[in-house]
Amino acid sequence: MNNITEGDDHVLHWMIQGLFGMFLSTLILVAEKLLIQIIASNFHRRSYEDRIREQKQAIRALVTLYMNSHDIGRSDTLDRGYLAGGRGADPARVLRKALKGVKQVAKSTTTVFGTVASEIAGERILQPNSPASMVLSALSSANKTRQLARRIYYSFVPTHYRTMMVLSDIGKFFDNEDQSREAFEIFDKDENGDASLEDIELACLDSMRDLDSAVGRLDSILMFIWYFISLLIIIALLDVSFQTMLASAGTLTLGLSWLIGATAQEVLSSVVFLFIKHPYDIGDRVDVDDITYVVKEMHLLYTIRRSGAISESFTWDVDFNTSFDMIEALREKMLAFLRTERREFVPSIDISVEDFEGQAKMTLQADIKYKSNWQNTGLKTQRRNKWVCALKQIMAELEMWGPDGSGNPDPPPSPTLIRLLEGPPPLPPADKTESPSRRTPVRSVQFGESSLATDLWLDEPLDTSPPLPPHPPPAHVPIDINRGPSQLGTDIEMQFQRRN
Numbered sequence: 001m002n003n004i005t006e007g008d009d010h011v012l013h014w015m016i017q018g019l020f021g022m023f024l025s026t027l028i029l030v031a032e033k034l035l036i037q038i039i040a041s042n043f044h045r046r047s048y049e050d051r052i053r054e055q056k057q058a059i060r061a062l063v064t065l066y067m068n069s070h071d072i073g074r075s076d077t078l079d080r081g082y083l084a085g086g087r088g089a090d091p092a093r094v095l096r097k098a099l100k101g102v103k104q105v106a107k108s109t110t111t112v113f114g115t116v117a118s119e120i121a122g123e124r125i126l127q128p129n130s131p132a133s134m135v136l137s138a139l140s141s142a143n144k145t146r147q148l149a150r151r152i153y154y155s156f157v158p159t160h161y162r163t164m165m166v167l168s169d170i171g172k173f174f175d176n177e178d179q180s181r182e183a184f185e186i187f188d189k190d191e192n193g194d195a196s197l198e199d200i201e202l203a204c205l206d207s208m209r210d211l212d213s214a215v216g217r218l219d220s221i222l223m224f225i226w227y228f229i230s231l232l233i234i235i236a237l238l239d240v241s242f243q244t245m246l247a248s249a250g251t252l253t254l255g256l257s258w259l260i261g262a263t264a265q266e267v268l269s270s271v272v273f274l275f276i277k278h279p280y281d282i283g284d285r286v287d288v289d290d291i292t293y294v295v296k297e298m299h300l301l302y303t304i305r306r307s308g309a310i311s312e313s314f315t316w317d318v319d320f321n322t323s324f325d326m327i328e329a330l331r332e333k334m335l336a337f338l339r340t341e342r343r344e345f346v347p348s349i350d351i352s353v354e355d356f357e358g359q360a361k362m363t364l365q366a367d368i369k370y371k372s373n374w375q376n377t378g379l380k381t382q383r384r385n386k387w388v389c390a391l392k393q394i395m396a397e398l399e400m401w402g403p404d405g406s407g408n409p410d411p412p413p414s415p416t417l418i419r420l421l422e423g424p425p426p427l428p429p430a431d432k433t434e435s436p437s438r439r440t441p442v443r444s445v446q447f448g449e450s451s452l453a454t455d456l457w458l459d460e461p462l463d464t465s466p467p468l469p470p471h472p473p474p475a476h477v478p479i480d481i482n483r484g485p486s487q488l489g490t491d492i493e494m495q496f497q498r499r500n
Contacts (some may be wrong), residue, residue, distance in 0.1 A: 057182065
């Protein structure tokens with residue numbers, strides 16, 4: 001006897017259509033995930049090779065420190081089975097304790113299987129309670145990552161007299177000095193020689209950061225498109241008027257085009273730029289508007305507000321006679337200054353000779369490497385002024401002056417050149433009371449280097465006979481000083497009159 005009614009048949013038809021729509025949506029989702037994996041594998045192999053190697057190194061360092069750490073006895077650290085005593089009964093705490101006991105039993109059970117698997121595969125990482133497994137498990141959660149950072153901090157830092165971790169605190173747990181220094185650099189991101197609790201937490205959180213920055217963003221966009229397409233498929237299969245639904249969706253999209261049009265265009269341009277054109281990879285150096293950047297992470301949409309440390313180039317001129325030893329001395333002194341200002345600048349500087357135009361001056365260039373971005377304009381300006389003033393002071397100490405000695409507070413006296421010239425004199429000025437025949441040219445005396453020659457005239461011809469005995473000085477010897485254009489001195493015109 002057939003008890004299936006027409007209503008049941010209609011419901012069954014809807015269920016079949018819905019399941020078929022979900023099946024189609026699942027196929028589209030699988031295709032999207034496969035596409036993302038293909039893009040990610042190619043993208044990571046080229047772009048994130050250095051970063052993956054650095055993260056593996058960071059995880060190995062965290063595992064080593066975790067193995068040598070101990071339980072602190074604090075609720076905010078990654079301790080095992082710690083509950084502070086002396087407190088009243090709390091149902092929530094009792095429940096958490098019971099759940100933790102169940103979890104410990106589960107871990108103990110899986111440890112047995114993990115040990116067997118490790119004996120077969122020869123890998124310690126398969127053991128769930130191994131240090132590597134514990135660290136990787138902690139890095140999968142932001143809260144657990146912070147607890148791991150606090151465990152490392154309180155295990156190695158003597159907080160009763162110091163609040164900063166230094167290299168000597170963890171150096172003894174590594175095989176050599178290079179490994180210990182590399183491990184400490186994971187926490188000391190600003191390279192100031194110490195690491196606070198906040199620095200360690202940020203370093204651990206940075207280790208758990210997903211490698212799929214740009215790929216993850218693309219996956220989110222494609223997932224949004226998948227949700228939209230899946231909704232359309234399911235609605236279409238449920239015998240709803242497909243044309244009416246498309247018209248409604250098109251009207252809604254057109255109405256929102258003014259709001260999302262520019263963003264959609266920018267996202268599409270970014271996808272083409274990063275994944276198709278692919279102009280740069282992680283670690284590349286990019287110069288934009290005479291400012292040098294280093295690519296550390298690629299996103300589809302990225303702003304300078306979320307950028308890390310930024311540097312800018314600074315160019316200045318020095319005298320052409322500046323030697324290589326003076327440039328190296330300037331670099332060493334600037335490096336010493338940057339080491340004392342570790343919290344504001346990266347202690348690194350390279351001075352390069354950019355040009356020597358016409359052999360009149362030498363142009364030098366160096367990068368100002370800040371510890372932060374330019375989100376705070378006032379702080380950036382203050383740090384730039386400090387860097388430039390330090391450069392100015394060090395150049396003064398080294399007596400490294402600008403072109404032609406500019407900037408020297410005590411310049412050497414300018415050399416005086418005397419040049420004697422002979423030749424036909426110019427026409428003397430008209431003087432009705434004086435006969436031109438009595439004026440006789442002798443020699444022209446010029447003080448300083450100038451294109452103008454100043455002639456010396458005497459009222460009578462120069463007597464070249466042996467000198468006469470001393471005679472009384474003339475009544476007066478007027479000297480007229482006229483300043484003219486000169487580079488090294490001042491042209492002086494002197495007229496001497498002798499008594500008739």
